[in-house]
Amino acid sequence: MDRFSKASTADADDGPDVHASTRALLHDAAQRAASYLESIGQRPVAPSAAAVAALLRLDAPLPAQGMDAQQTLAMLDQLVSPATMAMAGPRFFGFVIGGSLPAALAANWLAAAWDQNCGYYSITPGVARLEQSALRRLVALFELPEHTAAGFVTGATVANFTALAAARHAVLARVGWNVEADGLFGAPQITVIAGEEAHPTLLKSLGMLGLGRSRIVRVPVDGQGRMRPDELPPIKGPTILCLQAGNVNTGAFDPFGPLIERAHRDGAWVHVDGAFGLWAKATASLRHLAAGLEAADSWATDAHKWLNVPYDSGLAFVREAQALQAAMAITAEYLPQSGAERNPSDFTPELSRRARGVEVWTALQTLGRVGIAEMLERNCRQARRFAAGLSAKGYAILNDVALNQVLVSFGDDARTRRVVARLQADGTCWCGITVWQGHTAMRISICNWSTGDADVELSLEAMLRAAASV
């Protein structure tokens, strides 16, 4: 370090001590963040109309002179913190949204300070190795084949995109077509098959890959949204079958065993969208729901959902490493050539990206197998408690509550919508609306590490209060 002491003091000559002001700024940010998190369980979950209206101040044009950093941070905190939805808190049950484990949040800050461009092993060996370790642990946790390759991406949408790009490569390579070099113009047709209840982002990924959102063969599903094996069409030629682990409404899983067996017999590639359902593999009591999915060829999941790490964090897994690399790797003269080590950018659409694996590794390390299982099982138990409490008062539960999702109807469409509006305005908790196979329902999704049983009771009371008042 001594060698560089001159350079460090030169900085200081330019003005006030940059180290001291950086430290003060980071300390200030930490204090503000801690205060935010400490109060999040005490405030209404949705932001107030006044807080949202105050955001108009952000419309001011760019000032000629920059504002002092600490003042700017204070402005952010005063203006934006009250206008946030309390997604990090224990009683937000919309979408399928985790919070951030404190350890994952802290690791995110440290990694941001490292500011590593995580494209190449030889340039950033620390984080590249850490990500590799996290991926190996996940492959084992999900019981995927040992040599499965994987990449860290922004979320399940891009994880689906990435894995399906590998699928597109492989099914066309088998018929002698190089899609990376020659594109899809003039290529042999690919048949894509997906269930009627596939997530809309899966269809978007297929669209981005040139496989079309509308030309997908859709397979009928049962009352839980599971693909019906008896409805699987005949498979011929290059084919990708897209299955699902965890329906976004019901939490249901496709019957992987018979579907994958049929598809593989007929030469199709099988992809599984397991944005949150893949995590069922990580615990003995839920594993049976996901049984058989390990026989597929690729998988997508999110870490920012049930692992409770900060956004944006998704994962794409592909059994045949070569297919993923063929779809994602680039070479250019100025870029370091691949050596023996794994280059992260050979497995992702991005070249430059933050080392999002740091938080994943940290979450895994601090929870351990037991902690992960406990978190998942707790959320599922809480889902069952919601369902029991609501059905005891006569409200209809529309799904089998086998995972962390609950669909409840408070009567007809209009009445259910009024109850949900009342509940959202009440502020105790936040749930969204969905239409499940023609029936309007309130959706409760529980995947936050910080949701305690007392939060569930408080929220259940608020739901029953809202329902009684309509």
Ligand SMILES: *Cc1c(COP(=O)(O)O)cnc(C)c1O
């Ligand atoms: C959430 C979800 C997605 C999309 O994930 P993002 O992380 O929002 O991109 C895809 N499929 C399923 C089943 C999901 O639940």
